[in-house]
Amino acid sequence: MSIQILQYEFLGPIPLKEWGPPMEKLVYLILSRDKDKFNIIYIGDCEKTEDKAFFEQNPNYKCWVEKSGSEKSLYLAILPLFESSAEKRQNVFSKILTHYKPLCNAADIPETKPDYVVRSSESTDSEKISCLCCGAEMKPEKVLEKSTLFRCTGCGLSDTKINS
Template sequence: MSIQILQYEFLGPIKLSEWGPPMEKVVYLILSRQKDFFKIIYADDCEQTSDEKFFINHPSFKCWNNSALEKSLHLAILPMFESGNEERKRISDLIIARYHPICNEEVKEVKPDYKIRQKSDTQKISCPCCGSEMKVDQVLEKSTIIRCTECGISDTRLNS
């Protein structure tokens, strides 16, 4: 049996409880069976595993069980024996972008595209407008508001 996701033909789905190792260089999907169709609830790739408890010990297992009855959890795999990590990651990212699996949303770690500067008591902050010194105006729970002593412009800094 097979299932087509995007233009890829996945093997399965089989009940997750029937899976047995090994598994090597695959993109895998965790599916929830809902009457006559399967819903993708998690997508990822795997380099290699021989651990029988790979899925039970997975950080998202709790989400999978919350999203479906354990008996309705299924697995589909796309073997990619000649692939590299980047190719498998690209395919799993395409599936995530298209189907928005609920359990990928919870685990997704977003890395910021900014850097937090270390706070220094001796560092003087110059106003970007007039060059004068900026002083602390208000300290909030997660940020600090600073204000220029000359022109009054304000800025917000994250507390570290």
Template sequence: MSIQILQYEFLGPIKLDEWGPPMEKVVYLIMSRSKDTFNILYVSDCEKTEDAGFFTKNPNFKPWIDKSGSEKFLYLAIYPMFDSPPEHRKLVVSKIISHYKPLCNVQEIPEDKPDYIIKPQFDSENNPPFSCPCCGSEMKLEKTLEKSSIFKCPECGLSDSKLNS
């Protein structure tokens, strides 16, 4: 059995208490099951383990049980990445955390940041006034972004943008 998460095909899910070592170079999901639905509670990676208590000794084990309601509802799915460096596994983990926002990875969910910067004030040196090409009125600065400024005509409503110099 397998489960598709993003573009990755994970083996499982199997009941967590049925898992046994070894495990090497994988990304793993801890999931809770509710009827026919699996919800991702936690995602991480593992370089190598021979420890049978790998999951029960994890500091998140109790929160996994709390979120699933019982240990019998915990499942494991793994994505083997035998020839991959740790950075590649971390990238897969990060993508899954960003997309699914697992409840037990909340401290690891990256904060969404805009890909633009709004400058706090108008600089008349960098953005001198100019006339509206439509009606000839003076264009007013509406918003200054990192690399450009947006102007709007107060008379006719025409908008225009200029690159910041």
């Protein structure tokens, strides 16, 4: 049996209690079963383990049980990457983490910042508007019914402000 996550084909899912060592060079998912649906609640990677208690000793184990409702609802899916580097496993880990944002990986999810800047509304009469590109002063070029078009005196960039 297998499960497709993004473009990766994971083996499983199998009940977590049925897992047995060894495990080597893989990315794993902890899933919570909800009737006929599986939800990803944790993602991790493993270099190598022979420890039968590998999952129970994970610091997030309590979170897994809490989010799934019981230990019986916990399932495991693995993506073997035997010939891969730690960097490749980390790349797969990051893609899945970013896309699915598993609840028990909250500390691992990077805070995303927008690639734009929100400026506060400025009065065109009392405050000067600086160009985001070069920092020069922007002058009003055209006043419309609900907005004003500004043009930079330095680089020529234009910007529109809503009239208040």
